[in-house]
Amino acid sequence: xxxxxxxxxxxxxxxxxxxxxxxxxxxxxxxxxxxxxMVDLLVYRNASPELFTGDLxxxxxxxxxxxxxxxxxxxxxxxxVFVPLSWVSWDVARWFWQLLSLxxxxxxxxxxxxxxxxxxPRRAMLWTALFVWVEPVRTTLNYGQINLVLAALxxxxxxxxxxxxxxxxxxxxxxxxxxxxxxxxxxxVTRNFKAAVWSFVAFAxxxxxGYLISASQSHQFWFQLLGDATRVGPVGSAINxxxxxxxxxxxxxxxxxxxxxxxxxxxxxxxxxxxxRSAVKxxxxxxMLVTVQFLGLLVSPISWSHxxxxxxxxxxxxxxxxxxxxxxxxxxxxxxxxxxxxISYLLIVQPSIWTIPRPWYFSLLxxxxxxxxxxTLVTVAVVLRQKSRQSVEHAVDLLRQ
Numbered sequence: 001x002x003x004x005x006x007x008x009x010x011x012x013x014x015x016x017x018x019x020x021x022x023x024x025x026x027x028x029x030x031x032x033x034x035x036x037x038m039v040d041l042l043v044y045r046n047a048s049p050e051l052f053t054g055d056l057x058x059x060x061x062x063x064x065x066x067x068x069x070x071x072x073x074x075x076x077x078x079x080x081v082f083v084p085l086s087w088v089s090w091d092v093a094r095w096f097w098q099l100l101s102l103x104x105x106x107x108x109x110x111x112x113x114x115x116x117x118x119x120x121p122r123r124a125m126l127w128t129a130l131f132v133w134v135e136p137v138r139t140t141l142n143y144g145q146i147n148l149v150l151a152a153l154x155x156x157x158x159x160x161x162x163x164x165x166x167x168x169x170x171x172x173x174x175x176x177x178x179x180x181x182x183x184x185x186x187x188x189v190t191r192n193f194k195a196a197v198w199s200f201v202a203f204a205x206x207x208x209x210g211y212l213i214s215a216s217q218s219h220q221f222w223f224q225l226l227g228d229a230t231r232v233g234p235v236g237s238a239i240n241x242x243x244x245x246x247x248x249x250x251x252x253x254x255x256x257x258x259x260x261x262x263x264x265x266x267x268x269x270x271x272x273x274x275x276x277r278s279a280v281k282x283x284x285x286x287x288m289l290v291t292v293q294f295l296g297l298l299v300s301p302i303s304w305s306h307x308x309x310x311x312x313x314x315x316x317x318x319x320x321x322x323x324x325x326x327x328x329x330x331x332x333x334x335x336x337x338x339x340x341x342x343i344s345y346l347l348i349v350q351p352s353i354w355t356i357p358r359p360w361y362f363s364l365l366x367x368x369x370x371x372x373x374x375x376t377l378v379t380v381a382v383v384l385r386q387k388s389r390q391s392v393e394h395a396v397d398l399l400r401q
Contacts, residue, residue: 008123008126011126012120012122012123012126013122015122015123015125015126015129016122016125018125018126018129018130019125019126019128019129021129022128022129022130022132022133023102023129023132025132026098026102026132026141027098030094030095030098037142037143038094038097038142038143038144039061039063039070039143039144040070040143040144040145040146041085041093041094041097041143041144041145042061042063042090042144043061043070043071043072044072044078044082044085044144044146045082045085045086045090045093046059046061046086047059047061047071047072047079047082048072048079048080048082048083048085048086049083049086050072050079051076051079051080051083051213051214051217052213052214054214054216054217056072056076056079056214056217057071057072057217057220057221057225059071059072068233068234068353071231073225073231073232074176074177074178075175075176075177075178075206075207075210075218075221075222076210076211076213076214076217076218076221077175077176077206077207077209077210078175078176078177080209080210080213081176085097094144097144098141098144100149101140101141101148101149102132102141103152104148104149104151104152105128105131105132105137105148105152105312106124106125106128107152107155107156108148108151108152108155108309108312108313109124109127109128109131109312109316110124110128111152111155111156111159112155112286112312112313112316112317113127113316113320115159115285115286115289115316115317115321116286116316116317116320116321117320118320127312127315127316131312133339134311134338134339135305135306135338135339135340135341135342135343135344136305136306136307136308136309136311136312136338137306137309137312137338138341139304139305139306139344140306140309143306145306146176146177147306147307147309148309150173150176150177150180151293151309151310151312151313153169153172153173154169154170154173154180154183154289154293155289155313156169157169157170158170158183158186158195158289159285159289163192163194163195163197163198164194164195164198166187166192166195166198166199167187167194167195167196167197167198167199167200167201167202168198168199168202169199170183170184170187170195170199170202170203171198171199171200171201171202171203171204171205171206172202172203172206174199174203174206175202175203175205175206175207176206178226179296179297179300179303179307180296181203181296182292182293182295182296183199183292183293183296184196184199184200185292185295186288186289186292187199189276189280189288189292190280190288207222229244229301229302230254232301232302233302233304233353234353234354235248235254235301235302235356236248236249236253236254236354236355236356237347237350237353237354238343238346238347238350238362238366239304239305239343239347239353240302240303240304241297241303241304241305241307241308241343241366241368241369241370242297242298242299242300242301242302242303242370243261243264243265243268243298243299243370244256244261244264244300244301244302245302245303245366245370246363246366246367246370246371247260247261247264248356249356249358249362249363249366250363250367252356252357252358253356253357254356264298264299265298265299267374268295268298268299268374268377269295269299271374271377271378271381272291272292272294272295272377274377274378274381275287275291275377275378275380275381275384276288276291276292277381278380278381278382278383278384278385278388279291279380279384281384281385281388282384282387282388284317284321284380284384286313286316286317286321287317287321287380287384289313290310290313290314290317290376290380291376291377291380293310294310294314294373294376294377295377297310297369297373298370298373298374303369305343305369308338308369308373311334311337311338311369314334314376315331315334315335318330318331318334318376318379319331322383322384322387324379324383324386324387326378326379326382326383327379327383330372330375330376330379333372333375334372334376337368337369337372342365342368343368343369346362346365346366349362350362
């Protein structure tokens with residue numbers, strides 16, 4: 001990692017130019033629609049008006065969906081949030097979403113750097129320019145996904161000194177897409193109980209609004225569709241980088257919520273507790289945030305590879321938050337994992353998104369994000385525990401002098 005920082009020091013001088021070139025390159029792809037179907041944005045935009053017809057969860061996007069006609073999989077409140085996109089043309093919607101996502105990526109990098117004590121704007125520009133082209137961010141932009149927007153919202157609000165703002169951010173994000181609800185764990189470990197209450201109130205408000213708009217569709221989502229992972233997509237496809245997906249590909253069938261899955265969850269929870277104890281003791285905010293989000297990604301039935309945009313804050317912590325050999329190894333592992341487009345390759349070589357069995361070497365490669373995610377939890381625990389011990393020893397030495 002020392003070598004990486006040495007290279008960075010020489011590149012920082014041209015970081016604004018790299019930032020500009022990277023954005024121009026991406027926006028050129030948007031303009032010419034090169035692999036930019038933004039199929040998920042189409043779902044958000046085209047499905048949302050169905051909230052008022054009663055057919056939100058019967059609607060399917062047939063375009064670009066030769067193997068799986070895409071449904072709307074989020075709560076009714078989420079459809080309500082996306083309704084304004086249906087009021088404008090597709091070109092306006094797609095450009096707005098791309099610019100918003102790029103702004104959120106830049107904020108995610110800048111805020112992460114601030115949390116580890118780095119405020120050099122050139123550094124934020126440099127890493128934003130690079131992250132535009134890594135797999136989780138690239139696919140988020142290509143699909144028109146909401147991951148960067150939600151991650152930026154969470155990072156902006158969770159660290160707020162105002163409990164209502166911190167909690168409201170989590171509650172609203174969970175109301176749009178359920179997975180951010182795991183963020184409430186951060187409030188519990190930091191004993192910010194007021195924020196935890198506010199997050200529940202905000203989330204309950206989104207559910208209540210959904211019932212006001214359409215009680216039948218809200219009931220359908222919360223009591224019939226919730227928990228049906230197969231409705232969201234193919235659990236065993238290489239793009240599902242959750243523990244359930246990796247375990248299913250390893251054994252050749254969907255492990256569902258059986259013993260293997262529960263064992264994987266138990267391991268992830270144990271490592272999370274270990275990491276959080278070390279992070280809380282070290283008072284490392286970014287490490288706590290990353291740890292909590294990684295737990296959610298690991299234990300969720302489906303975590304598409306583009307959900308792992310939290311690798312961005314994780315890398316900022318690994319590179320700038322601590323100085324340790326294990327952190328350097330983990331940082332390089334993430335750079336290789338997200339920079340190699342391994343998931344895209346595995347998607348090409350798998351015979352079908354529905355076929356779970358595959359050769360052992362493809363199953364092994366399909367562990368890439370969960371494996372490095374688990375390694376990150378171990379790194380947080382080990383590095384911060386050692387850092388806390390060194391701080392105590394240093395304090396003792398000062399007292400003895």
